[in-house]
Amino acid sequence: xxxxxxxxxxxxLGHPVLRKKAQRVKSIKExxxxxxxxxxxxxxxxxxxxxxxxxxxxxxxxxxxxxxxxNERYPNAPEMPATPVINPKITHxxxxxxxxxxxxxxxxxxxxxxxxxxxxxxxxxxREGNKHCDEYEGFIARIFQHEYDHLNGLVFFDRLDSxxxxxxxxxxxxxxxxHKLVRYDIIC
Ligand code: NI
Numbered sequence: 001x002x003x004x005x006x007x008x009x010x011x012x013l014g015h016p017v018l019r020k021k022a023q024r025v026k027s028i029k030e031x032x033x034x035x036x037x038x039x040x041x042x043x044x045x046x047x048x049x050x051x052x053x054x055x056x057x058x059x060x061x062x063x064x065x066x067x068x069x070x071n072e073r074y075p076n077a078p079e080m081p082a083t084p085v086i087n088p089k090i091t092h093x094x095x096x097x098x099x100x101x102x103x104x105x106x107x108x109x110x111x112x113x114x115x116x117x118x119x120x121x122x123x124x125x126x127r128e129g130n131k132h133c134d135e136y137e138g139f140i141a142r143i144f145q146h147e148y149d150h151l152n153g154l155v156f157f158d159r160l161d162s163x164x165x166x167x168x169x170x171x172x173x174x175x176x177x178x179h180k181l182v183r184y185d186i187i188c
Pocket of ligand 1: 103146
């Protein structure tokens with residue numbers, strides 16, 4: 001059995017794969033799908049991200065990883081095991097939204113204040129193919145919405161209230177070191 005985990009190359013904004021609708025995964029147990037999931041987990045951990053979606057590694061499939069964990073970059077992030085999410089649907093978005101910082105592995109060096117629903121209801125399959133119904137809030141809901149957008153050809157720029165909410169990382173760091181505007185920031 002091949003247990004090698006591969007670090008995958010990340011597609012950058014401008015590549016058409018990031019603007020396509022991803023395909024449903026039909027055979028979750030297939031070896032190619034399982035090893036893609038392992039490689040996505042390995043790649044997001046290596047990049048110190050809290051999420052990654054298959055289109056970000058040039059695979060237009062409805063798979064993403066949520067990998068919230070506290071680290072140097074996100075000291076307040078909730079701890080969760082790297083969770084593969086397959087064929088997801090967001091069935092309900094709360095009307096109440098929150099504005100918070102996001103980054104994206106496909107848009108290095110850029111941050112923005114992105115409005116997201118505070119709570120969402122979701123369905124998805126895990127890597128065994130089992131179905132889940134869940135409700136998420138706050139940071140996890142934000143990661144889910146960010147990654148779900150990647151499966152629909154959207155990036156956080158598409159969600160902004162204003163282009164003035166875009167910051168280069170260097171300026172973002174100055175702001176967060178002087179203001180306590182931020183509870184979390186994420187890069188997915
Ligand atoms: Ni992203």
